[in-house]
Amino acid sequence: MLELSRITAGYDRRAPVVREVSLTVGAGRSVGLLGPSGCGKSTLARVAALLHRPDSGTVVIDGVPVRGWRHRAPREQRTAFGVVFQQPRLAADPRMRLADLIAEPLRATGRRDEAAAAVAGLAGRVGLSRELLGRRPHEVSDGQLQRACLARALVLRPRWLICDEMTAMLDASTSAALVAAVETYRAESGAGLLAVGHDSVLLNRWCDETVHWDELPRESRSGV
Numbered sequence: 001m002l003e004l005s006r007i008t009a010g011y012d013r014r015a016p017v018v019r020e021v022s023l024t025v026g027a028g029r030s031v032g033l034l035g036p037s038g039c040g041k042s043t044l045a046r047v048a049a050l051l052h053r054p055d056s057g058t059v060v061i062d063g064v065p066v067r068g069w070r071h072r073a074p075r076e077q078r079t080a081f082g083v084v085f086q087q088p089r090l091a092a093d094p095r096m097r098l099a100d101l102i103a104e105p106l107r108a109t110g111r112r113d114e115a116a117a118a119v120a121g122l123a124g125r126v127g128l129s130r131e132l133l134g135r136r137p138h139e140v141s142d143g144q145l146q147r148a149c150l151a152r153a154l155v156l157r158p159r160w161l162i163c164d165e166m167t168a169m170l171d172a173s174t175s176a177a178l179v180a181a182v183e184t185y186r187a188e189s190g191a192g193l194l195a196v197g198h199d200s201v202l203l204n205r206w207c208d209e210t211v212h213w214d215e216l217p218r219e220s221r222s223g224v
């Protein structure tokens with residue numbers, strides 16, 4: 001279970017963008033989070049993925065409370081998450097070939113020897129040819145780069161996936177292929193998913209449950 005309780009977070013402690021928000025995703029479940037631009041969905045998603053330390057509140061991952069974010073998070077918790085962002089070009093090192101980009105989390109965790117087999121397997125799943133794996137980000141389309149970013153998010157076989165507007169910049173067929181790759185992985189691994197987006201049709205079709213930002217429990221507002 002991924003439990004976010006009474007999270008307050010932002011970029012200026014005096015004016016947090018997320019205030020006392022709670023959200024729970026059951027083990028193996030998928031939750032779609034909808035909301036207007038700028039309301040704080042990505043910030044909350046980054047808190048959940050241990051990439052952004054909240055000002056207050058608690059995160060509990062599979063029963064273990066989080067005590068540190070980013071480099072302060074224990075490796076076991078950090079690697080429990082695979083994260084895909086909206087803009088692959090901001091999330092990919094422009095110098096790396098796609099094969100190296102996908103394998104990067106394995107290298108960072110001392111598992112370099114697994115890279116070749118893992119990349120070959122994942123490339124098939126996300127629909128990247130061998131030729132594309134040898135190219136650098138500026139030599140591929142946004143959709144092809146996002147396929148590589150999804151493969152990178154799956155390479156450590158995470159228990160949780162956070163997809164923050166993963167398909168926002170993509171055409172319908174690439175979006176469908178990426179959603180299908182996520183769901184195939186979830187079906188075999190039992191991983192849970194938090195998918196953030198604007199597209200209620202897509203999220204309703206994709207996820208077990210969708211919640212709107214304005215409907216999330218806020219203990220302070222209800223007077224607790």
Ligand SMILES: Nc1ncnc2c1ncn2[C@@H]1O[C@H](COP(=O)(O)OP(=O)(O)OP(=O)(O)O)[C@@H](O)[C@H]1O
Pocket residue numbers: 011017035036037038039040041042043044
């Ligand atoms: N690095 C940052 N520094 C300062 N403010 C930021 C930063 N990132 C986001 N913000 C601000 O925090 C607020 C919430 O942003 P966030 O990206 O979480 O919203 P969102 O709901 O995901 O929006 P969108 O749907 O447009 O992606 C916005 O007002 C945004 O301008």
